[in-house]
Amino acid sequence: MIGKLSGVVDSVGETEAIVDVGGVGYVVACSARTLRDMRPGEPARLLIETQMREDAIRLYGFRDAGEKAWFGHLQSVQGVGAKLALGVLSAFAPDELARAVAAQDKAMLARAPGVGQKLAQRIAAELKDKAGQVALGPAAADVVAVPGAAGDAVSALVNLGYRRAEAFAAVAKATQSNGNASVAELIRAGLRELGR
Template sequence: MIARLSGSLAESVADHAVIDVGGVGYLVQASSRTLSALGPIGGAVMLFTEMQVREDAITLYGFGSAGERDWFRLLTSVQGVGGRVALAILSVLSPDELSRAVAGGDKAMVTRANGVGPKLAQRIVNELKDKVGAIPIGSAGSVAVAPPGGAAADALSALANLGFRPAEANAAVAAAQEDLGDGATLDALVRLALRKAAKS
């Protein structure tokens, strides 16, 4: 099972991206929300992933946050909701918005997604209403995307190896890079990022 990818962005189109990890390109299906936050080609990225194995295909789905991946898992547990429909929903609704829509029984919000009619939206709301409490609202509304290239990517990897969650590592390294500027050394970036992560 592939749970996470860290590498550089090799390609990004309307419905998927290719992440280069050590010379191997992983094609990852993703929501438009995640794809739009990936940054420039060649930039460093870290995505949470979910792999689905079927008789006719093995598909890797990518997410900018753990919350988005959790919602994908919940959505695809509903009959009639496959990976593409789940991504369509996550393209128009953030995890926080989806939590509110399901908790409030607002099927109209869910029907904003392509391919989701009123009956399917009602089923989603009904089946997931009792499960919404499993995902804390606000846990991962923001997309975790690594600052592009060089020392920043290495600093991000260093924090990940120390056990920081991707969202925490991204925020800390981005803040450190903003303070130190583009010419910062890896050592300086890691030290400042650790201080910033400790304060948050």
């Protein structure tokens, strides 16, 4: 099993790159975000997930542990394979994906190529616990777990026209600095965060 590659970028295509490691060129499929950071001739360090099938061995490369973790989480959802998981990671950075899932923002998730409304709903529902507790830290977990004032503040910001994931992130940050704030205080603090 290959877990990491460190070498020099030989070439970059639309969906994969060739990384030269000691004279051996490894073909690595990556998200568009990761590929954009790679330039031929420059050093590359990728975390790797190796997938072995009867007819092929595929390498998937990630620039950080967060992207690799979300690749695995996404594939745990029925109907999401490696290609679709890379497509979702091409559309969203890991922190954006975590906020969308934790906030249950199905409309945002459906903007990823190949993800329709039903699949977006399945991704949001099945990965909610992972996003709220792991990727966003304790403040976000509080917003997910306690719908009270924080949930009302998110709802109010959404009604003002902000996307659910944006509102969720702003209220999570406001909750961090204003632990026992009222709904009105969280809305004001959330609006300040959104204005930055």
